[in-house]
Amino acid sequence: MKNLKLKLEEAVGKSKIIEDKNQIKKYSNDFHYPLIEGKIPEFVVKPETLDEVQKIVHTANELEIPIIPKSSKSSRYGGTIPENGGLIVDLQKMNQILSVDPLNMHVVIEAGVTFKQLQTELDKVDLRIIPTIFSNSDSVISSYLGRYPTYAMPKFEYTDLVINLEVVLGNGEIFRTGSMASAKSPPVYPYGSSLDFFRLFHGARGSLGIITKASIRVKPKPKIQEIKSIPFQNHKDFINFVYEVERKEIGTECLILNKYNALNYLKIEKKDTDFPNWIFLICLEGPQRFPEDKITYEEEALNEIINTHSISMKKNELISQLEGLYLKKFNCLGDGEHQSYDLPLYLTLNKFPNVFSAIQSALKQFDAFKIDLGVSIIPVERNRVAYVEFDLYAELKENKHVIEFRKLFSDLGELAIKSGAFIDIPFGPLKEILYSKMDGYSTLINQVKNIFDPNKIMNPGKIEWEVP
């Protein structure tokens, strides 16, 4: 370790290395602790330039030390937890907004730039980020690469929010994707000459290299935004409703919350509070030209569907508060009162009742301790597929609870997959369940990783899995 410390000091200077044991310890777990547990890293290093990142990667290769990249303050799914110690490369100090191009609607930013920081800059030129629910203080790049679905997804373009990437690969080489690869070209065209590499780094969980900067899509800021909330008592009632709304291309953003999650965002403890069991929030946007006309037209279309479904639009003060919360910080609901262990999955919305009832009955049978269930749903690309997050609120105070909860969590994952869901993050107890059901997938992942990271120093154990 002495050798590592000396080499790091040479690479980045003493001031960028954290040695304080208490500070370092904080990097050994995340929101999914103790569902997922890690080891304490040897050091945390906070580079500020591409050159420093490259030197760190060279050092790690030389000493065969694992590197774990981290770009946000808060993390989930064990992605930044060292499985076997190593070096955390915390990129929060690489937080320069390198360029804003209002005409060609993109920005170039470093890995540590947060949503809040970027939106503050974009406000000056009437542009807008594509928001995610929890995003204000998180890194734009790592959130988008983590593929957390944004709920502004009227079109396919908004599922690919990162245009080009600059990466220090695990082998220490610098690689740029798409048009960024060509020094004189603007970083606006995602696809490469022949093969497209940019998607390889989505969902890679820091396993192939360290992303230092990226060009990101932004969109024109609407002149007006209006939120409409449609209440439902039963989950079966919103399925067809949502399909109809999306088919008619109404609104630009939407999400569905169950009562538990909605009250959690509102920081209301009393779960018997008068509030609908489910709420569908939809954001209507009026563009710079004729904004009122667009809103009126969309409202009419929405009301037509509401009437066809005979939905009673009872006014409720808490619903207004939720709408206000949504709009307050550029469409971000912020953190809820309680943290949950979430099970994120994708399914077609018509399958939701099956999966939901399977999860509900498994939770009913689990009587070891109390678990509350929150649900958030984000229709993606006009509801071609839906992102569904089951949030398990549990207090894991005793070791036996942790063991029981881990078993329950993997059972729920298995159940969800059997009922037709797809899980795209191979984390914790779910990794084996996922890969064992996808023939050949993990073998190819191991081969790809080997190309970019031959010494296997990049966040080992996060995406690889050996077929037993």
Ligand SMILES: Cc1cc2nc3c(=O)[nH]c(=O)nc-3n(C[C@H](O)[C@H](O)[C@H](O)COP(=O)(O)OP(=O)(O)OC[C@H]3O[C@@H](n4cnc5c(N)ncnc54)[C@H](O)[C@@H]3O)c2cc1C
């Ligand atoms: C499915 C899903 C559900 C979510 N649900 C919630 C929620 O319920 N509540 C909430 O508050 N937030 C939620 N989030 C948001 C989340 O906390 C982060 O915004 C998001 O996961 C991005 O990761 P991060 O910013 O925590 O990045 P990090 O924790 O920094 O990293 C995430 C992964 O990317 C790798 N990585 C990070 N930076 C780099 C880099 N520069 N180069 C290469 N690899 C890198 C890390 O090693 C790690 O594996 C969710 C995100 C996802 C994907």
